[in-house]
Amino acid sequence: MMNNIVEIFEKIYCRPMQVHCFAPGRVNLIGEHTDYNGGHVFPCAINLGIECVAAKRNNMKLRFYSTNFADAGVIEASLDALSYDGAWSDYPKSVIHTFRQFGYEIPYGADFVFSGNLPDGAGLSSSAALEVLTGLVLKELFNIPVTGQELAVFGQFAENHFIGVSCGIMDQFASAMGRAGYAILLDTNILDFEYAPVSDDDATLVIVNSNVKHSLASSAYNDRRHECEAALAALKNELKVSSLCALTPAQFEEHRHLITDDICKKRARHAIYENARTIDAAKALKAGDLSRFGTLMNESHISLRDDYEVSCAELDFLAETAWNIKGVYGARMTGGGFGGCTVNLVKNSCVETFMNKISAAYKERFSREAYVFAVKIADGAHRIKA
Numbered sequence: 243m244m245n246n247i248v249e250i251f252e253k254i255y256c257r258p259m260q261v262h263c264f265a266p267g268r269v270n271l272i273g274e275h276t277d278y279n280g281g282h283v284f285p286c287a288i289n290l291g292i293e294c295v296a297a298k299r300n301n302m303k304l305r306f307y308s309t310n311f312a313d314a315g316v317i318e319a320s321l322d323a324l325s326y327d328g329a330w331s332d333y334p335k336s337v338i339h340t341f342r343q344f345g346y347e348i349p350y351g352a353d354f355v356f357s358g359n360l361p362d363g364a365g366l367s368s369s370a371a372l373e374v375l376t377g378l379v380l381k382e383l384f385n386i387p388v389t390g391q392e393l394a395v396f397g398q399f400a401e402n403h404f405i406g407v408s409c410g411i412m413d414q415f416a417s418a419m420g421r422a423g424y425a426i427l428l429d430t431n432i433l434d435f436e437y438a439p440v441s442d443d444d445a446t447l448v449i450v451n452s453n454v455k456h457s458l459a460s461s462a463y464n465d466r467r468h469e470c471e472a473a474l475a476a477l478k479n480e481l482k483v484s485s486l487c488a489l490t491p492a493q494f495e496e497h498r499h500l501i502t503d504d505i506c507k508k509r510a511r512h513a514i515y516e517n518a519r520t521i522d523a524a525k526a527l528k529a530g531d532l533s534r535f536g537t538l539m540n541e542s543h544i545s546l547r548d549d550y551e552v553s554c555a556e557l558d559f560l561a562e563t564a565w566n567i568k569g570v571y572g573a574r575m576t577g578g579g580f581g582g583c584t585v586n587l588v589k590n591s592c593v594e595t596f597m598n599k600i601s602a603a604y605k606e607r608f609s610r611e612a613y614v615f616a617v618k619i620a621d622g623a624h625r626i627k628a
């Protein structure tokens with residue numbers, strides 16, 4: 243992240259900035275691909291993210307610059323003609339468009355500079371952070387009365403309708419609503435949530451980035467969603483059920499014959515069991531039972547690998563190798579999948595050896611580097627200074 247983002251702004255646009263905000267990425271501890279099936283998720287905001295400085299203009303012009311996409315230079319657009327261009331600036335544009343669609347007045351354009359330290363395409367939600375951040379900047383620049391939860395909802399709406407990825411609410415919610423030291427147990431069906439303390443006295447969250455870039459926009463994510471919808475439609479032939487995760491695993495076993503397509507049946511099984519695991523995991527954490535929590539993380543990975551089929555050889559190797567390293571309570575792929583990162587819950591005294599062992603094993607197996615780092619659970623999006 244650039245410390246001198248304010249200077250960059252002033253240099254590029256030759257004017258002072260007005261607001262400076264930050265939005266974090268997230269890591270999901272457990273509850274994967276449940277958020278568009280009415281289930282629970284258990285993410286937390288992390289101490290990596292994106293900053294933005296901005297200032298209003300007195301005409302309709304929008305100008306965007308990112309230190310992460312410096313080659314693209316300053317990208318211009320007009321508030322009156324916000325279209326999808328296939329550039330990184332589609333993300334902030336999508337949120338501006340969404341605010342206007344929801345009736346919030348954005349009377350003028352603005353100049354923006356973004357700068358982040360979240361690895362791109364790594365499953366740590368750089369897109370959601372960018373969306374939530376843009377919403378927060380609009381709120382601060384134009385005095386728009388929106389809550390953190392609304393910032394999350396607008397971010398998701400923008401991603402669904404402007405970017406075209408049918409994602410759930412988890413990533414934007416974690417970025418907007420995160421709290422230092424707490425994971426968020428979110429019931430995505432009714433957006434009810436509770437903060438669960440995650441102590442770092444005993445264990446550390448270690449992220450291992452496979453450096454295999456995923457692309458959620460690739461049709462696979464939307465395919466999974468459609469398969470879940472098909473499974474739900476099949477169940478609805480005989481059952482009154484509003485979402486897959488409204489079913490318990492026992493109810494699923496009783497009615498699974500209604501889903502005749504084997505692929506859809508596997509997808510539904512993942513979502514329903516994963517939801518149950520997530521609720522159990524939150525209970526285990528509350529009880530201080532990290533071993534149980536870790537076991538549930540491992541089961542989550544197996545289900546994502548075998549039933550949901552969103553893992554890849556690199557993520558499987560990283561998770562399976564971690565399971566056999568001393569001091570690892572649990573390890574799983576995190577986020578949408580098809581690349582990106584694993585999240586590992588590691589006993590504090592074993593973190594250093596874990597990092598060394600997993601890096602060496604990955605390099606030996608795939609002849610490429612994994613990027614391994616410990617994260618802290620941090621606050622959600624906030625304004626940095628006036």
Ligand code: GLA
Nearest residue numbers: 274275409410411412577578
């Ligand atoms: C991506 C999506 C989320 C969620 C996860 C999988 O991160 O943006 O909404 O579906 O994948 O759990």
